[in-house]
Amino acid sequence: MSDDGLLQQRWVRLGASAAVVLVVLGAVGSMMFGWDLERLLTVGFVNRSLQMATPITLAAIGGLYAEKSGVFNIGLEGFMIIGAISTAGVLFALGGTTPSQGDIWIAMVAAVLVSLVLTAIFAVLLIDYQADQIVAGLAVWFIGLGFAPFVASLVWGSRNSPGLASIDNVTVPGLSEIPWIGPVVFDQSPLVLLTLVLVIASWVFLYRTRYGYWVQAAGENPKALDTAGVNVTRVRYATVLFSGAMAGFGGAVLLAHAGNFVGTGDTMVNGRGWIAIVAYLFGNYNPLGAAAAAVLFGGLDMLQVQFQTAGIDVPSRLVNLFPYVIVIVVLSVWGKTRMPSAVGESYDQEE
Numbered sequence: 001m002s003d004d005g006l007l008q009q010r011w012v013r014l015g016a017s018a019a020v021v022l023v024v025l026g027a028v029g030s031m032m033f034g035w036d037l038e039r040l041l042t043v044g045f046v047n048r049s050l051q052m053a054t055p056i057t058l059a060a061i062g063g064l065y066a067e068k069s070g071v072f073n074i075g076l077e078g079f080m081i082i083g084a085i086s087t088a089g090v091l092f093a094l095g096g097t098t099p100s101q102g103d104i105w106i107a108m109v110a111a112v113l114v115s116l117v118l119t120a121i122f123a124v125l126l127i128d129y130q131a132d133q134i135v136a137g138l139a140v141w142f143i144g145l146g147f148a149p150f151v152a153s154l155v156w157g158s159r160n161s162p163g164l165a166s167i168d169n170v171t172v173p174g175l176s177e178i179p180w181i182g183p184v185v186f187d188q189s190p191l192v193l194l195t196l197v198l199v200i201a202s203w204v205f206l207y208r209t210r211y212g213y214w215v216q217a218a219g220e221n222p223k224a225l226d227t228a229g230v231n232v233t234r235v236r237y238a239t240v241l242f243s244g245a246m247a248g249f250g251g252a253v254l255l256a257h258a259g260n261f262v263g264t265g266d267t268m269v270n271g272r273g274w275i276a277i278v279a280y281l282f283g284n285y286n287p288l289g290a291a292a293a294a295v296l297f298g299g300l301d302m303l304q305v306q307f308q309t310a311g312i313d314v315p316s317r318l319v320n321l322f323p324y325v326i327v328i329v330v331l332s333v334w335g336k337t338r339m340p341s342a343v344g345e346s347y348d349q350e351e
């Protein structure tokens with residue numbers, strides 16, 4: 001069977017397994033707890049789930065590109081934290097507690113630039129100095145966990161920022177009135193729509209351009225790529241920088257949707273960088289699959305809020321088990337994910 005045929009099979013199995021799990025959960029909930037599914041599956045729930053999935057998707061795409069080239073960027077969580085606090089800080093500097101919509105976009109661009117600078121240092125350590133990728137990634141996470149609350153305390157005197165501003169939806173008059181489709185597609189956050197464009201573009205780049213083939217070859221057989229005259233080190237630098245920028249952008253998007261920074265606990269990022277890694281593993285290093293997995297996780301993340309909104313009393317411990325059930329079932333049906341052959345292996349460029 002061709003690679004495209006295998007890919008289609010995997011997509012069918014992933015979609016089917018996720019659908020089966022959701023149907024089973026819905027059926028069990030209806031019978032045992034009397035859930036009203038019509039009150040749960042609302043337009044608001046779909047929109048909130050998509051917004052929650054957006055930062056996960058962005059970080060997942062960045063992470064899968066780095067890993068496709070042979071570098072495991074386990075620091076996605078840390079870069080997301082840096083992106084979120086950078087956005088909040090620049091937003092506050094530009095407009096105080098009443099920034100404009102333009103200020104939000106400027107702050108997000110600034111956050112991506114800050115993430116790029118830090119990722120460049122990270123890339124030098126991993127690629128030139130061949131630092132342990134797991135240790136370096138964990139270090140980025142710990143730095144983010146400590147740095148962000150510290151900056152927040154300096155700026156606002158608290159680990160949490162005051163209310164700043166959140167991004168406004170893009171509304172298309174007339175079309176937004178179409179039942180279900182209208183509010184989801186034509187009355188949506190521009191960051192959700194931008195993420196959709198980035199997902200498609202990243203898939204096309206990875207699987208339909210020669211540069212994408214170089215990225216894949218750098219992670220599968222770097223020596224062969226080097227022999228063909230392509231600089232493996234440059235390819236890996238590019239993908240690691242891209243991964244940090246996308247993770248930082250994911251943190252910026254999270255802040256732009258929330259409207260304020262939360263630095264308590266594990267910060268407002270709260271494990272989404274780690275979920276991004278799981279998402280691209282679920283998607284078998286495919287941007288489309290990673291996005292689908294992120295939407296699934298985003299929906300599960302918002303389920304507790306939806307239960308409260310619908311007035312349905314469900315034990316929080318039960319709801320917290322849903323993601324783990326999804327993980328177990330999908331991995332059982334989906335099977336093993338094949339990692340690139342040269343992930344984690346340094347490569348000395350031949351002169």
